[in-house]
Amino acid sequence: MKNRMSYVRWWAEKVGKENCVPRTNAELGIGKRRFVTNVSKAITLSSGDLRKISDDRIRCSVELQKEFGLRREECIKFQIKYALNGKSTHEVKEIHLKPTWCKGGRARVVPVTTEEQRDVLARVLVLCGSGSMIPEHLKYVEQLGRYIRATRKAGICKLHGLRHEYAQRRYQEFTGWLAPAAGGPGSSHLTPDQRLVDRIARLKISAELGHNREAITAVYLGR
DSSP states (O other): HHHHHHHHHHHHHHOOOOSSSSSSGGGGGGGOOOOOOOOOOOOOHHHHHHHHHOOOHHHHHHHHHHHOOHHHHHHOOOOOHHHTTTTTTTTEEEHHHHGGSSSSGGOEEEEEEEHHHHHHHHHHHHHHHTTOOOOTOOOHHHHHHHHHHHHHHOOOOTTHHHHHHHHHHHHHHHSSSOOOGGOOGGGGGHHHHHHHHHHHHHHHHHHTTTOOOOOGHHHHHOO
């Protein structure tokens, strides 16, 4: 809602009608965003769920979301040759994401730590070669539409929850305990040493997800 209001205010300024729009979001009843809810929005997909997606490219895009915590645009624009940065799927330690794929134009790298990640990268390489996940004859917006229709048809929705699942999985790997949103201890129950581990984990996860604030991890992990 805040983003949409910024568009309205931009329009109002351009047409000289600034006064027709309230100056603050509070006047419209739009409150500040709550980062901490401790309610998990993570979702998991089984192999059966994925098989319901008949299009190979779209299914692999969803698998990239699942295994690497990518955003929807990132997994659709994904180019395996660029991501591997000259490495093979067997030796690669991290994938590279182009600025033009990422929100805010912030390039980043995401670690490769599991065989499941390597498996999906290998399948994407066979499927797309030097191209992207978007077929050559289509534009991004067209492939996005196909992605939306295919996942809805498969009965899969709210796939942003795969980023939440990725973040919570990584948190447990880094700390050894569940994230608060997944039923783990809240920050008030951590020892000083555990709080240090918690903060380091959150900073790493923030970077992997493409954010530049530790505070945003509360959306994915709780607090």
